[in-house]
Structure formats: structure tokens, C-alpha cells
Amino acid sequence: MQALRTTASVALAASVLLTATGCTSGSSGTGDAPAAPKLTTTTPAATGALDNVNWNLPMGEPTTLDPARVGDYSPSTVESNLCDPLLRLKADYSVAPGLASSWDQPDATTLVLNLRSGVKFWDGRTMTPQDVVASLQRQRDPRTQSVNITLFASVKSIAATGAHQVTVRFTKPDVLFLKALANGFGAVGEASYVKKAGASYGTAKGGLMCTGPFELASWKPGESITVRRNDAYWDTALKPKAKQVTFKFVTDGSTLAGALLSGQIDGSYEISSAAAKTLRSSSAGTVYYGPSAQTNYLTATSPDSPLADPKIVQALSLVLDRDALVKNVYDGAAQKLKTFVPPFVWQKAEGSSVYSKGYDALPAVPAVDVDKAKKLLGQATSKKRTLSVAIPAGDQQSLQTLTFLQAGAKKIGLKVVIKQLQPTQMSGLFYDASLRKGLDATMVMGYVEIPEALSYAQLLTASDSLFNWTKYHNDKVTALLGEAQSTLDATKRADLFTRAQALYTKDLPLVPIASPYERMFLNKRISGAPASFAYINMPWAAYLGATGGATS
Known part of the structure; x- marks a missing residue:
């Protein structure tokens, strides 16, 4: 999630071509949406050194880099290059x-x-x-x-x-x-x-002390974070080619596109679909699409929310035109989801065929049916007909998604009010209940950050989970997921998970929307970064370097 991290595609990824070098290049000369973007996990290997790379964090400035407290896009993008995991x-x-x-x-x-x-x-x-x-x-x-x-x-x-x-x-x-x-x-x-650092560990004041390929050099709040190469890094095969990386905090999509086109910023993960369309038609660099464990969905923020009512959830799902959404909002670079765990999570896992079979057996993503949605709304226990939904300010993709939903909801008598929150408040609401007051729902830009599907499922279904905001409980789901967590046999574990998935897909109060592909831009002077969503927990910046000989 934007904060639902752990702590996640075979069926999803099977419909696209995974290649080692596939991409949509800036030399294509067209800004049209790719009919079927080619996905790649990597970019061409870098060959030269760099003095500095300016990289952007489109979700804004991190609030902490303490690995124990990192639970969002921006902090993870930086921390993964500083603190090596086991x-x-x-x-x-x-x-x-x-x-x-x-x-x-x-x-x-x-x-x-x-x-x-x-x-x-x-x-x-x-x-x-x-x-x-x-x-x-x-x-x-x-x-x-x-x-x-x-x-x-x-x-x-x-x-x-x-x-x-x-x-x-x-x-x-x-x-x-x-x-x-x-x-x-x-x-x-x-x-x-x-x-010694105590509570300040991971902040601009307290700093960090880790073993990663880069070390924290400076943190200027509101301006930038700079990391410099660790020349004594233990993994000699991954010694960074860049002497330092400077992270910027540009959250507006159009401003970021301009900075990438001008070369003020060299690259960024999570570029918006609108920015990707603009950047594809330029010669400034390359837009890469990668397989992703990201998941976008709408979820209630409390048990009292109208969206905690399964009938209203089903009604909203029936007025959301996902085909039009993928084409027009995601620029074609996404897959519709039947549930909230994207299949890329288990693509390389033991038992992947069992996971795929279970996913395929789930009900198909519903087509738009306004009449059926009206009937369901009439059967709802909740009589509230206004939904206040939070999204990050400046996030055009979420805004456009909710605009689609808003139009469909209006047809059945539901009013969707969009609340745009500043990045810190938006990130904080996932952990602080007080920041969810006055809200009925939020758009989640989630991700499953380890290759184990049940990790994310438990976050939303376990009674004691920090993220089970609706107090959802299903004894059978709890039992199946609990047994799966204690089962070392991978095939049996996959079977237990898919059985639980079939149950919570029916009654968990959320609206699955899509799994966007990873979108990354590299200007023409740099290359090497991984293009898949795995960057979120790997030392991706250590792979960055110049496309040709040494350069500054």
C-alpha cells in the first residue's frame, strides 16, 4: 500500500511479453498509448562512471529512513540503497x-x-x-x-x-x-x-549507519537527500559507478516531466501515465515498463464507512469501467485485477501453477451493469449516499480514476467527494487513525514487497492488523491463512492461500481496480537500473552508470 507494504504476476504477466531489453523508446516518435507494452526487468548495462545522478521521488520527501519504520515508496526507494538486508x-x-x-x-x-x-x-x-x-x-x-x-x-x-x-x-x-x-x-x-541515535535514528538529524553500496551524505529537509558511494562495499561485483545520487522531491507530474525533458532530473520510478506519454515522444531518454507487484484499489477507512457495506462495494464495482480506465488513465500500461494481490508476486515462487490456477478460478472482473448496481444499492444496510475519498494531492492517476468512479456512482445515486491530501498526511493516514477522521475511503497505491502472497492478504484480513480498518473477520479465512503461514511445503501453502483468496474475494470490503506496470524514465546519458517493481527493496542505484565512457 502506499503504506501497506508487506508490511506484494503468472496469470497477470502471461498476457505480456517479458524480455531482457523490451521497452518503449523515446525514439519511437509517437505519444500514443502502447497497445501492449513490452515489459522488462532490466535496462541495458551501464558502462561508464558518473559524478552525480539527480533522481526524483514523485511521492515526496521521506519522513524517515529508519529501515524498521520504512513503509512507503519514497523512503524505501532511498533506504534500499543504504541499508543491506540479510x-x-x-x-x-x-x-x-x-x-x-x-x-x-x-x-x-x-x-x-x-x-x-x-x-x-x-x-x-x-x-x-x-x-x-x-x-x-x-x-x-x-x-x-x-x-x-x-x-x-x-x-x-x-x-x-x-x-x-x-x-x-x-x-x-x-x-x-x-x-x-x-x-x-x-x-x-x-x-x-x-x-546512541535513539529516536532520531533514520532522520536528517540522527542519520544512519549501515553496510550498503551508498552512505547517507546529507539530508536537507524540503530540498534534497544526497547519498555517496561506499568505496569499501563488501559486494565488489556491485560497486556503484555513480559517485553520488541526489534525490529530489518533485510531486507534480507535469513539473517532473519538464525536469526530465530538460535534464535537470536524470530519472525517476513511478512516473505518471501522462508524463510517460509526453516522455515517449521525446528524444531525451527512454521510458521503460516493467512487471510489477503494485495493486490499486479503493478501500473503506472505518467500520462506519458506507464502503464497509458489501452491497455498496459490489455496486461501485459494477459502475467502474475498468477497460476504459486502463486505456485512458493508465495509458494502457496496467492489467485489471480480480482481487488485490497481483500474480507477479508468485511468478518465481514454488507452487506458482497452483497460485495461477486459483487466480484463474476467481470470478471474472465484472462488466459495467448500472441496473444491477442500482438494485444492490437499494439492498444496502448503509443509507449514507456520499463517499469522501482521499488521494494524494497532485496524483493525477488517482484523481482521474476517482473521476471515472464519480461519474459511474452518480448514475446510481452515490456522490463521491474527492479529498486531496498532502503527501505527509496521505502517507500518515495508513498508520494514524486520527488522520482518517472525516474520510470514508481512500485510493490505495499498494504493493506487495516480498514474494509471498499471504503476507499482503493477512494485512487486510487479520483481526489485529494495523490495516484492517473495517474490522473484517472471517473465521475460515483466518484459519486458512494461518495454516498457510505455518506450512513449509510450498505447494500445500499455495493451495491453502488460494482457498482463502476465494473466500475473501467475495466479502472483503474493497474494490480491486488494476495493477499498473512499473514506469521508469532514464535520460539518454544513464542506464543500468532495474525496470521492475523489485527496485523498491533492492540496491537499484548501484546498477546506474553512464551509457558510454566516463562522464560527469
Whole structure:
């Protein structure tokens, strides 16, 4: 989610061509929407060095870079290049070794992490098992306000068990803990530095102390964040070609397009569909489309919201013309969704065929049916006929989506009022109930950041979840997802998940909309960055470099 991170496409991705170099180039000479964009996980490898890259964060300035508290696009885009996790997410959404060179599960309730030797923090201090233990343990402390605290539900102990080893013991098997080590949850900070920084860790004042390919050089609130190359980086194969990357905070889509065209900003993930159309017709650079685990949907913000009524949810779903939406709002670069977990999440997972079969068996995305929608609205328990819906200010895609919904809702007697919130407030409402007061619903630009479908499903269905705003509860769904989390057999776990998915797709109060493809722009002087949504949890900037020899 814009904040529903963990803490997620075979059926989705099968309808498009995945290639190593496919893209829509600025040399195409056309601004028309691509009929079927070619998707790529990578861009051509960079060959030269760079003194500086100016990169944009279109969702605005981060509020923190503390890995324990990172739960949104902007902070994750920066933090993923600073703080290495124990496991590393790859561009195809598979998982590889990170600070842990390997791991073992000698029994169902034991996880042994074998750490790399010789890894150093930016200050030259060697990473120890104690740093790993401290980084994980501080997230159990409510004072840390970690977005990952629910991942400790089955953890019995975490301890250093060797010179390069940490062992985690569980009260019951738990597949989510291991997979979550590929995001901020698994990031390792220097224990003594973190303790000294206290509550200011991860802020402009408190800084960070990690092991990643870049280190935090400066943070000028309201202006920019600059990171510089870590020349002592442990992964010599991924030593950055860019000496530094400067992050800007341009949130207006048209302003960003102008800055990218002029070269003031070199690149950006999450460019809007309108900006992509403008940039495709220029010779300034290239727009790349990548497979994505992003999910867009409309959800109620409280149990008292009219959208918490299943009949109103179904009625709204029936007046939303998703074909027109994908064509006109997403510029053709999206897939309609039957539910809220996009299939790219399990594309590389064991049991992928089971997940795909379960997804295919879900009811088809409904066609527009105004008469049926009117009947459903008449059967609704809630009699409120006005919906106040939040979106980020300046987000044209969400605004256009709600405008489509607004027009359809009007036909059945529902009024949709659009509330545009500033980025900090919009991000904060996912964690702070007080910021949801006066709102009935919000547009969610979500994402599933680890390759495990049940991680995101539990966020919206578990009774004690921070994001279960409607107090949704289905005993069978809870039981199936709980059993899946404790099941180490991947095929059986996939079966349990798809059975739960079939149930919550019927009664969970949200309106699935689409899964947008990743849209990234690189100007013609740079290349190398991964093009898939996996960038959100991998050191993507370390791949950046010049398209030809050394340049500044």
C-alpha cells in the first residue's frame, strides 16, 4: 500500500511479453498509448562512471529512513540503497543471499542465518552477529514503532550462535519471517550507533549507519537527500559507478516531466501515465515498463464507512469501467485485477501453477451493469449516499480514476467527494487513525514487497492488523491463512492461500481496480537500473552508470 507494504504476476504477466531489453523508446516518435507494452526487468548495462545522478521521488520527501519504520515508496526507494538486508530481492522478484550468505532450517521451528565475514559498516567497523540480533530485536520494542512488529508473533528467541551465525527459534513454523528478511525488516544497522541515535535514528538529524553500496551524505529537509558511494562495499561485483545520487522531491507530474525533458532530473520510478506519454515522444531518454507487484484499489477507512457495506462495494464495482480506465488513465500500461494481490508476486515462487490456477478460478472482473448496481444499492444496510475519498494531492492517476468512479456512482445515486491530501498526511493516514477522521475511503497505491502472497492478504484480513480498518473477520479465512503461514511445503501453502483468496474475494470490503506496470524514465546519458517493481527493496542505484565512457 502506499503504506501497506508487506508490511506484494503468472496469470497477470502471461498476457505480456517479458524480455531482457523490451521497452518503449523515446525514439519511437509517437505519444500514443502502447497497445501492449513490452515489459522488462532490466535496462541495458551501464558502462561508464558518473559524478552525480539527480533522481526524483514523485511521492515526496521521506519522513524517515529508519529501515524498521520504512513503509512507503519514497523512503524505501532511498533506504534500499543504504541499508543491506540479510536476504536480497532480485529484479525478477526472486530472493538471493544478502548479508546472510546462506541459511538453513534444521527443523520446522529453527532458522539458522550464516553471515558473511568481513562486511563493514560505513565507519569501518565490522558487522557482527550481535549487530544482526540487535537490529531484529529493536523491532520488537513498541517504542521503535516498527512497521514489521507483527512478524515476531511466532518468534521465541533470536541469538548469536557463532562467530558468523544467528539462530532464530519459533514457537511454530513461520514462512513469512524468512522471506521478510529481504526488505527493511532484514536490514542491519550498527548496534552502538543505533542505540546512541535513539529516536532520531533514520532522520536528517540522527542519520544512519549501515553496510550498503551508498552512505547517507546529507539530508536537507524540503530540498534534497544526497547519498555517496561506499568505496569499501563488501559486494565488489556491485560497486556503484555513480559517485553520488541526489534525490529530489518533485510531486507534480507535469513539473517532473519538464525536469526530465530538460535534464535537470536524470530519472525517476513511478512516473505518471501522462508524463510517460509526453516522455515517449521525446528524444531525451527512454521510458521503460516493467512487471510489477503494485495493486490499486479503493478501500473503506472505518467500520462506519458506507464502503464497509458489501452491497455498496459490489455496486461501485459494477459502475467502474475498468477497460476504459486502463486505456485512458493508465495509458494502457496496467492489467485489471480480480482481487488485490497481483500474480507477479508468485511468478518465481514454488507452487506458482497452483497460485495461477486459483487466480484463474476467481470470478471474472465484472462488466459495467448500472441496473444491477442500482438494485444492490437499494439492498444496502448503509443509507449514507456520499463517499469522501482521499488521494494524494497532485496524483493525477488517482484523481482521474476517482473521476471515472464519480461519474459511474452518480448514475446510481452515490456522490463521491474527492479529498486531496498532502503527501505527509496521505502517507500518515495508513498508520494514524486520527488522520482518517472525516474520510470514508481512500485510493490505495499498494504493493506487495516480498514474494509471498499471504503476507499482503493477512494485512487486510487479520483481526489485529494495523490495516484492517473495517474490522473484517472471517473465521475460515483466518484459519486458512494461518495454516498457510505455518506450512513449509510450498505447494500445500499455495493451495491453502488460494482457498482463502476465494473466500475473501467475495466479502472483503474493497474494490480491486488494476495493477499498473512499473514506469521508469532514464535520460539518454544513464542506464543500468532495474525496470521492475523489485527496485523498491533492492540496491537499484548501484546498477546506474553512464551509457558510454566516463562522464560527469
